[in-house]
Amino acid sequence: MKLLIVEDDKDTAAYLKKALGEAGHAVDVANSGRDGLLLAAGETYDVMVLDRMLPQVDGLTILRTIRASGVKTPVLLLTALGGIDDRVEGLEAGGDDYLVKPFAIAELLARVNALARRPPPQAVQTALKVADLELNLLQRTVTRGGRRIELQPREFQLLEYLMRHAGRVVTRTMLLEAVWDFHFDPKTNIVETHISRLRSKVDRGHGRELIQTLRGAGYCLRDPG
Template structure:
């Protein structure tokens, strides 16, 4: 395999590269996200190993940008952050697998071999649409019927979570975990308050509601009423 390794710690990078080369693979190395993105977009790699915490451009941003540029190379994140929320963020950024440090090299090699056998990824969408509502994930903009809608960062994340699951009912617990990274019930109305604010910006004055409450279950965004 031809492998792109993006790791800023010299000792870790040398250890991984040496093991991969001893296993018969070709390894190109980059020490920061910008150089990693430059190499990734050059193509020709079977798999990428990307540290999550990188200088100049972090691992999540690097993989997002690579996917936006049409790079379908499978990506495995290496990170010291192993929480469920961190893994979800990595996967939603376009990653294919996640390995927490410290790790076994044998496990890393097995995971890379498995990734290389997968069919290539489809290009990740960078624009989400539900009816006349449009979210540009690169420019971080939201418009409805061509009208720009200004959202706070948490509102943007909440709307993105809903739009990625168009037509699916999402529960309060799912939103607490996916948007706020809470793995417990804070016993507050934070979800309800933000949904109300989001509705005021997304639905008010447009004649047709997109965000719906499913009584006893949660919320859903859909364009069919």
């Protein structure tokens, strides 16, 4: 692994570099917050070991800055501040783990390895799009061809489910469970009625019908091309 150590105490930094190097890792060291920030923002690392108290730029400022710029490198914070509030502040600033000085090198190695094994964070999906139909999950809005479509809450849920499964057939039972939380057949035409209303809002007045009924199978939202 390629690691970055940001530690202003040169003896501690040299000790960490030696120990991590002996464990088979490639290690870069920065002895100031400024140098650490430049390396963290400009290079790619598997894990960063970051001292909290640093000259020029402190550890929390480094964390907030790299997270704001999209750097997702796992960060192990090293600090002499062991209070609960200090740990919470460090984690909320973007840290992934916390180790209080003095520490055992075996524990530090174990924590670095554990951080490296974590799967990379998944990007949060904020919008769905099929052809010229767009659904904004944060603003809870729907547009087609740039024109706003007003939907009732249940219609929005139904459209969201169809768009998340775009190109695939979804059955009446799947919709009853996902949208209405029914795990039985209510013996009503509730799905058919809502699909009809949704289709009239989404497809009416447009050249292409996106919501399609597949007789005997279910429904499919797809771009007919």
